[in-house]
Amino acid sequence: MFKIDGFFTSGWIFDESEQYLKNRYQMVNIGILLSAGGLIYGIIGNYIRDISGFIPIEVALLCMNFVIFFALRKYRNFFEYFAIIMTLQYTFLFLFLIYIGEPNDLKHLWIFTYPIILLYFQKTIHAIYWFIFIIFMLIIAPLQNFIPIKYSMYQVTYISFVLIIISIIIYFYQRKIDEARNIILEQQNMLRDFNLELEKQVKEKTTELIKLNESLELKVEQKLEELKSKDQILQTQSKQAVMGEMISMIAHQWRQPLSTVTLQIANLQFKQLLGKDRSDQDIDKALSNISDTIVYLSDTIDDFQTYFRPDKEIVDIEIHELLQRAVNFAISRINDKKIRISVNKLTDIHVKIYINELVQVILNILNNAIDAHNDLNVKNPFIALSVKVVGNKVLIYVQDNAGGINSEHLSHLFEPYFSTKGKNGTGLGLYMSQMIVQKQFGGEIEVETSQNGSTFIVKIPKNIG
Structure with a gap:
């Protein structure tokens, strides 16, 4: 052809x-x-x-x-x-x-x-x-x-003079073109080097995750052996159910952070395809977010390993800082959705709690609110987080304007494997959140809903222990 x-x-x-x-x-x-x-x-x-x-x-x-x-x-x-x-x-x-x-x-x-x-x-x-x-x-x-x-001599001199002027103009014009082309080639080489470095880092982080998975599988096997030695009959009857629930929970907790890593990488590659410059600030921010997410995944593994232990570390933290940490994990899902997430703060409120468990609870509620907005497409969508202290308890409000929850679903919200998302949901998010709040914090989660939207209220003690 x-x-x-x-x-x-x-x-x-x-x-x-x-x-x-x-x-x-x-x-x-x-x-x-x-x-x-x-x-x-x-x-x-x-x-x-x-x-x-x-x-x-x-x-x-x-x-x-x-x-x-x-x-x-x-x-x-x-x-x-x-x-x-x-x-x-x-x-x-x-x-x-x-x-x-x-x-x-x-x-x-x-x-x-x-x-x-x-x-x-x-x-x-x-x-x-x-x-x-x-x-x-x-x-x-x-x-x-x-x-x-x-x-005549005048004519050839005039022609020569004009020829010299044209030559000078064309020469310097071409130099500018060559300089621009060289800059473009340098930028392309830099982008290529960056992509190689990014691929190397992602590969290294993936290897770390694989090792963490292997470590988790080994520890789960060890715990199963202990249970088996204590009560062989009970282990035989409940082995599949316990393993299935635990793996489903881990998968549910990991899905969104892993999507965050993927979106960060895809965003940088998409800018390259469009020929846009990627500043050092964008790259540093993306790598920082990826690193934070991987740390969160590692912490989540430790949380599941130590979930039923009574000796977890209680940390003193400003509650709005903790809410912002949960928002940061979910922010990549709304970059192109025009959903506004705000953490409303009137004053500093310090609490002594299990940080990762509460982040997991807030993140699950945020993800549900984002999914609801994606399904409804309301005008000026928002999710607002706020905190109020009542006596010795802290009340965390997560409010949205995503159309509310059907009354027929309210009584089943916190049941395991109940989901309104069809095949896209596992039905474990709110169940696990309620379980964490009740067993780890001695609190509860309440829901208020209307045609305009819903408000989840997480009630926990201000100080645990």
Whole structure:
């Protein structure tokens, strides 16, 4: 199949480092075609006007063009020689127009294309030599006595002056183009290096996750062996149920953080595809978010391992800071959804709690609110988080305007495996959240709903222990 780009590059393939050579190939082929067209037009015109003196020269130049045209497609290593021949041909042609032509014919105007030809046919230093040569030949044209010319010294000087101006303009214009192209190539190389580094880091983090998974599987097996030794009959009856529930919970907790990592990476790659610059700030922010998410996954594994132990670490933390941490994990899901999430803070409220467990609870409620917004597409969607202290308890409010919850579903919200999302839901999020709040914090989760939206209220002691 005919390809126009391959035609002008003589069918050769060039990599990114050979763009300059590719441009020269294209211009030489274009020059050959235009020159051939001009020569054919000149031959026909001279034949009609019965000017036979130019026809042999034009036919010879035309034949030379065809030879070079086909030779370029067979001998790539001889390009520089072909470029010299083409330059010599044009130099001879332009000087021929001055030495033989009439000023009134205006054929000398073609000489002003000479700087463009030199720019692509020859390297810069060689182009300067050719240019000096043609200027010299123009200046001495009226002074030599071998060939009588019709141009005066003033005319050839004027032509030379204009030719110099055009050459300078074209030279500096091309330099700007080359500088821009070099900058683009440098940016492409930087992006390529960044992608390689990012792939390396993702691979390393993936390896760490695999090791964590293997460690978790080993510890689960150890716990199963302990239970088996204590009560073999009970273990036989409940093994599959316990394992299935635990794995489902882990999968549910990991799904959103892993999606966050994927979205961060995809966002950077999408910017590259669109040709947008990726600032160091964007890259650092993405890597920081990915690192935070992986730490969260690691902490989640530890949480499941120590879930029923009474010796978990209680941490003193400002409650709004904890809510913001949960929001940060969910923020990547709303980057293109126009959902506004706000953490409303009136004053500092310090609590002593299990941090990761409460983050898991808030994140589950946030994900449900985001899913509800995605299904409903309300105008000006928002999710608002706020905190109020009542006595020795802290009340955390998660409010949305996603249309509320059907009354028939309210009584089943916290039941295991109950979900309104069909195949997309596991039915474990709110069940697990209620279980964590009740067993780990001695609190409860309540729900208020209307046609406008829902409010989940997480009630826990201000200080545990």
